[in-house]
Amino acid sequence: MRAVIAREPGGPEVLTVTETDAPVAGPGEVVIDVVATAVNKADTLQRMGFYPPPPGESDILGLECSGRIASLGEGVEGFTVGQEVCALLASGGYAEQVRVPAGQVMPVPEGIDLVSAAALPEVACTVWSNVFMLAGLQPGERFLVHGGAGGIGTFAIQLATALSARVFTTAGSEEKLRVCRDLGADVALNYRDEDFVEVLKAAGGADVILDNMGAKYLGRNVDALATQGRLVVIGMQGGTKGELDLGTLLRKRAAVLATSLRARPTEEKAAICASVVEHVWPLVADGSIKPVIHTVLTLERAGEAHTLVDESTHIGKVLLTTLPALP
Amino acid sequence: MRAVIAREPGGPEVLTVTETDAPVAGPGEVVIDVVATAVNKADTLQRMGFYPPPPGESDILGLECSGRIASLGEGVEGFTVGQEVCALLASGGYAEQVRVPAGQVMPVPEGIDLVSAAALPEVACTVWSNVFMLAGLQPGERFLVHGGAGGIGTFAIQLATALSARVFTTAGSEEKLRVCRDLGADVALNYRDEDFVEVLKAAGGADVILDNMGAKYLGRNVDALATQGRLVVIGMQGGTKGELDLGTLLRKRAAVLATSLRARPTEEKAAICASVVEHVWPLVADGSIKPVIHTVLTLERAGEAHTLVDESTHIGKVLLTTLPALP
Numbered sequence: 001m002r003a004v005i006a007r008e009p010g011g012p013e014v015l016t017v018t019e020t021d022a023p024v025a026g027p028g029e030v031v032i033d034v035v036a037t038a039v040n041k042a043d044t045l046q047r048m049g050f051y052p053p054p055p056g057e058s059d060i061l062g063l064e065c066s067g068r069i070a071s072l073g074e075g076v077e078g079f080t081v082g083q084e085v086c087a088l089l090a091s092g093g094y095a096e097q098v099r100v101p102a103g104q105v106m107p108v109p110e111g112i113d114l115v116s117a118a119a120l121p122e123v124a125c126t127v128w129s130n131v132f133m134l135a136g137l138q139p140g141e142r143f144l145v146h147g148g149a150g151g152i153g154t155f156a157i158q159l160a161t162a163l164s165a166r167v168f169t170t171a172g173s174e175e176k177l178r179v180c181r182d183l184g185a186d187v188a189l190n191y192r193d194e195d196f197v198e199v200l201k202a203a204g205g206a207d208v209i210l211d212n213m214g215a216k217y218l219g220r221n222v223d224a225l226a227t228q229g230r231l232v233v234i235g236m237q238g239g240t241k242g243e244l245d246l247g248t249l250l251r252k253r254a255a256v257l258a259t260s261l262r263a264r265p266t267e268e269k270a271a272i273c274a275s276v277v278e279h280v281w282p283l284v285a286d287g288s289i290k291p292v293i294h295t296v297l298t299l300e301r302a303g304e305a306h307t308l309v310d311e312s313t314h315i316g317k318v319l320l321t322t323l324p325a326l327p
Numbered sequence: 328m329r330a331v332i333a334r335e336p337g338g339p340e341v342l343t344v345t346e347t348d349a350p351v352a353g354p355g356e357v358v359i360d361v362v363a364t365a366v367n368k369a370d371t372l373q374r375m376g377f378y379p380p381p382p383g384e385s386d387i388l389g390l391e392c393s394g395r396i397a398s399l400g401e402g403v404e405g406f407t408v409g410q411e412v413c414a415l416l417a418s419g420g421y422a423e424q425v426r427v428p429a430g431q432v433m434p435v436p437e438g439i440d441l442v443s444a445a446a447l448p449e450v451a452c453t454v455w456s457n458v459f460m461l462a463g464l465q466p467g468e469r470f471l472v473h474g475g476a477g478g479i480g481t482f483a484i485q486l487a488t489a490l491s492a493r494v495f496t497t498a499g500s501e502e503k504l505r506v507c508r509d510l511g512a513d514v515a516l517n518y519r520d521e522d523f524v525e526v527l528k529a530a531g532g533a534d535v536i537l538d539n540m541g542a543k544y545l546g547r548n549v550d551a552l553a554t555q556g557r558l559v560v561i562g563m564q565g566g567t568k569g570e571l572d573l574g575t576l577l578r579k580r581a582a583v584l585a586t587s588l589r590a591r592p593t594e595e596k597a598a599i600c601a602s603v604v605e606h607v608w609p610l611v612a613d614g615s616i617k618p619v620i621h622t623v624l625t626l627e628r629a630g631e632a633h634t635l636v637d638e639s640t641h642i643g644k645v646l647l648t649t650l651p652a653l654p
């Protein structure tokens with residue numbers, strides 16, 4: 001089968017389509033005929049050599065996919081060959097076939113086409129597990145998500161809005177800010193011109209912050225928290241080591257949490273996927289949440305797709321498809 | 328009535344017994360005839376001018392007491408005048424009488440004398456609310472408490488042991504370490520000779536850490552955490568601003584939480600007290616947890632009591648009593 005790997009650590013040009021053996025479903029696993037996959041920031045880090053796949057996982061890139069079940073491993077129940085699904089992967093999505101534990105395979109939400117479904121697993125599982133399962137965002141609470149126009153951001157704005165939180169977000173261009181507002185953000189700030197700390201403080205502070213900047217925003221995020229606020233760090237695009245003012249944290253009785261989805265044990269990923277199907281898919285099916293897709297390119301154009309994500313000019317998700325051409 | 332205040336910010340010599348008006352119970356409050364109170368680290372900080380009482384609270388020192396109900400304010404039910412109780416206070420314990428919201432008043436656990444009961448409210452509410460209600464320590468998990476021979480430490484070791492955690496602690500003398508082991512600590516380390524990070528790492532990491540050192544231990548505490556570990560900071564004796572390695576926190580999917588009891592709203596304190604009476608008092612009544620009391624001095628000797636706590640040579644709690652002399 002065709003699959004995309006990074007020949008060596010480097011820029012988008014190191015991505016190469018190779019021929020490799022098709023995967024075989026082990027006990028509890030399924031193999032999916034991939035129709036589409038998506039480019040995540042983590043993929044670009046892996047390409048540069050900074051984020052190796054967990055031990056035992058394929059070095060084929062790709063953390064999510066949509067497609068049809070090709071085969072079922074021993075003991076797998078609840079799926080049928082040919083069924084349209086999407087899945088959360090530890091790696092291997094940039095390929096014609098991928099092998100995945102059955103617990104990480106989800107039905108395609110009603111009303112979503114099979115290509116677009118590849119935009120959902122990572123953002124839905126990340127936002128739901130962190131903002132709702134971990135940080136416990138409640139209706140009426142103030143929620144701040146940085147980078148509102150990205151894959152995570154566009155999904156988080158819609159999900160938090162659907163669940164009656166008051167949504168604040170940041171982005172770096174007027175076009176991105178407009179998209180954030182259209183998706184439901186109550187307040188969308190250009191971080192180049194405005195200080196999110198002041199805006200949040202004036203509003204009473206953020207009850208939950210979802211952050212991908214890490215160290216660079218640590219102090220300001222803590223300053224922006226409300227009493228009993230929760231800062232959830234899921235990325236470190238602004239560095240890993242930052243100064244934490246425990247005095248401020250203690251006065252606010254607040255918390256700093258940091259998590260990642262990829263390294264979690266299979267059973268935790270399965271629990272997250274089950275919770276997403278139960279709580280989030282109905283909101284996708286009824287139109288409250290729409291996948292926001294910047295573009296869909298063929299697998300051969302993975303390098304171009306990575307360039308887009310590296311340059312961060314995209315809005316929503318960048319998808320790759322194994323289909324030969326798009327209608 | 329007699330009460331102890333700090334004449335001005337300073338050393339133990341600034342503590343003075345004054346005559347002041349007795350308190351009157353407002354709606355939802357009770358007045359307690361104080362039999363004993365306890366010296367907390369927070370009192371010594373307040374004496375030095377670093378930790379003022381919350382707005383509207385008395386400037387009389389004292390965050391807990393035991394005694395008998397003297398009068399009931401409007402709408403208070405479930406207590407009777409003369410009943411022996413202990414209470415969590417926002418201030419005012421170093422006095423012959425104190426006024427307190429009824430939700431912060433607890434019965435004296437069975438088998439505990441009334442003077443000794445003054446050793447319990449702060450440590451029981453602090454340890455239970457942080458280690459169990461907030462950080463969710465589970466049976467079989469590894470729990471590290473720094474300063475095992477202090478008031479918090481001696482209580483935390485016993486409570487975590489009673490609830491089947493594996494308990495690690497630190498202290499600064501052989502005598503203190505022996506006490507920690509006698510109270511149930513599985514591993515007691517002299518922090519002058521041994522590195523708690525290495526010991527915890529070798530054991531698989533700490534699932535929950537209760538810390539009063541703040542910035543000084545922040546990096547090492549995070550290093551000592553297990554996957555999904557929770558660091559709860561309740562004091563900042565080692566400074567407020569420290570470097571946090573979000574990369575380590577993210578790899579461990581761990582959390583840094585910081586809280587204090589004193590500034591919480593009355594209804595939260597009441598919920599904590601109710602939970603303590605339900606879950607912790609039975610363990611005191613059956614002898615699983617004993618109050619550890621270093622000494623009991625009269626109210627007039629508050630300065631000596633503060634000197635003991637400042638020098639940190641004590642083991643367990645230092646109490647003050649309004650009784651004229653001890654048997």
